[in-house]
Amino acid sequence: MTLLNNDFLLNTDIAKRLFHEYAENQPIVDYHCHLEPKEIYENKNYDNISQIWINEGLYGDHYKWRLERDHGVPEELITGDGDDYDKFVAWAKTIDDSLGSPLYEWSHLELRRFFGINKRLDASTAPEIWKETNQQLQTPAFTPRALIARSNVQVVVTTDSPESDLKYHELLAKENLAFKVLPGMRPDDAFNINDDGYHDYMLKLGEAAHAQINSFKALSDAMGQRVTFFAEHGGKIADLGLNSFYYAPASADELETIFTKGMNNESLTAGEINKYTTALVEVMMKLAQEHDWVLQYHVNVARSQNKPMFDKIGANTGFDSVGTQADLTEQIRRLFYDAQAKQILPKTIFYSLNPNDWMAIATLLGNFQEGTVQKMHLGAGWWFNDTRDGMEKQMKLYANVGMFPNFLGMLTDSRSFLSYPRHEYFRRVLCEVIGQWVANGQAPDDLDYLGRIVKRISYENARDYFGFFDE
The missing domain is CATH 3.20.20.140 (Metal-dependent hydrolases)
Known part of the structure; x- marks a missing residue:
């Protein structure tokens, strides 16, 4: 089965039909999150994928930070002031070693749904995914x-x-x-x-x-x-x-x-x-x-x-x-x-x-x-x-x-x-x-x-x- 294919996680015909015909297109009521209303109001594009995906100062995804620490990534490339590209590469290497983690599936799902990128994220694909996502992030759709x-x-x-x-x-x-x-x-x-x-x-x-x-x-x-x-x-x-x-x-x-x-x-x-x-x-x-x-x-x-x-x-x-x-x-x-x-x-x-x-x-x-x-x-x-x-x-x-x-x-x-x-x-x-x-x-x-x-x-x-x- 292809990674994150159209029916991933769905193993019966009834499950597939329930998802595609009833669940998939339902609106979302996100009744608890930590998004910043200031960011929603200012509506600025992010400079690069690391800022929206990993961290912007001490604001970011704790799930990813913990996984990176498991992988031995230095803190300067997690919450610190390291180079944003180096942070992205460190995340790519981490995700490639995280099989079985929900972050493995979530990260690839986000690349597919928002950026239309179906490649597997790893050290070899990091440069092209970095370039492609950053180009898209400067558009009004992001x-x-x-x-x-x-x-x-x-x-x-x-x-x-x-x-x-x-x-x-x-x-x-x-x-x-x-x-x-x-x-x-x-x-x-x-x-x-x-x-x-x-x-x-x-x-x-x-x-x-x-x-x-x-x-x-x-x-x-x-x-x-x-x-x-x-x-x-x-x-x-x-x-x-x-x-x-x-x-x-x-x-x-x-x-x-x-x-x-x-x-x-x-x-x-x-x-x-x-x-x-x-x-x-x-x-x-x-x-x-x-x-x-x-x-x-x-x-x-x-x-x-x-x-x-x-x-x-x-x-x-x-x-x-x-x-x-x-x-x-x-x-x-x-x-x-x-x-x-x-x-x-x-x-x-x-x-x-x-x-x-x-x-x-x-x-x-x-x-x-x-x-x-x-x-x-x-x-x-x-x-x-x-x-x-x-x-x-x-x-x-x-x-x-x-x-x-x-x-x-x-x-x-x-x-x-x-x-x-x-x-x-x-x-x-x-x-x-x-x-x-x-x-x-x-x-x-x-x-x-x-x-x-x-x-x-x-x-x-x-x-x-x-x-x-x-x-």
Whole structure:
């Protein structure tokens, strides 16, 4: 079989027909990504393939960076200031040795879908592919907006801090675009009460909210103001990157004492941090419920595990790994139980980086379904799990313990405008899974019936669940 031929990943006739007739041309709702709205607004062409594919400063694809470190590529050719051509050649050599990695398939898929290049990327083809891609990158078809539109994307939800003025979202809303660019709130810094910069961050957040944040109550009110501001700009999602979580309720007086200690940069115990975190999560739950937002949780991550590299180039540079919090589900159970009693449990999507959590989390979420079709969702295979194996495992688990046709489908979680073929990859895996069920006699050989389900998971469920087009 030819590499990435028209039917790659599809091994049954029904899978092939499901993909080509129902999934392939569905629009994309990218409800969580790390694209920069500023780049979309400025709409500048990239100078070369290394800048859009590998890195531009410390902004780039962590998946590639990790693989290159595995291959022994020096850091100057990964995140450093090495020559861009040398970086591309180093990536070509890396990808040629990465058989079995999803990056091997994704990289070649991106070359085919965007550049029409069907050659295998390796050291021998790197010079001609470098020249050909760079020529195309200077054309109007390769601006950020054009790449999004060419990918049939209807909605892009970016990741934005609560204090953001959403300037570029406002500017983009005035443009006649073929897609929406909406803000997604990610209040990580508001949770970092034990960081040295917490006091300064509260000043910044207060300035954005036109408030003096001098108490936990004032912080809660400020977050409410920011959620309202985001909602006025089309925001419908908040995202909590909790890494780990320990449920710890606290009284109002306790929270004010903890907040004051944080503002004064005093030492906090783990118990105090857990109480603050729990209370702020419940603030976000209440606000999401009030605004009919979706609250996403990304948990069980061990971040910035290489301290020398963290000190040198900072966080979010490819030195993270799967977390191992053993009692995570019990802690989340207690949180949801309390929130349900307080009637502040919003629509929820829950992702754990550790797949060992998925069964427990999925069955926990099933305890809180109410009031809408599939209010609570186990998120798609995330980060290290958005491989073929990870996607299949997540889909089959979802089907085993829930209602698979309600699944919300794929998101890119990406920093690259060339990442949208990952949706195609996901849809191929989806159709193959269903095709195998048909081959096993587990599902009917009914193309129209199965095709409707494929269209729902590929596009329609996300469109309807988030209400991006509700007026």
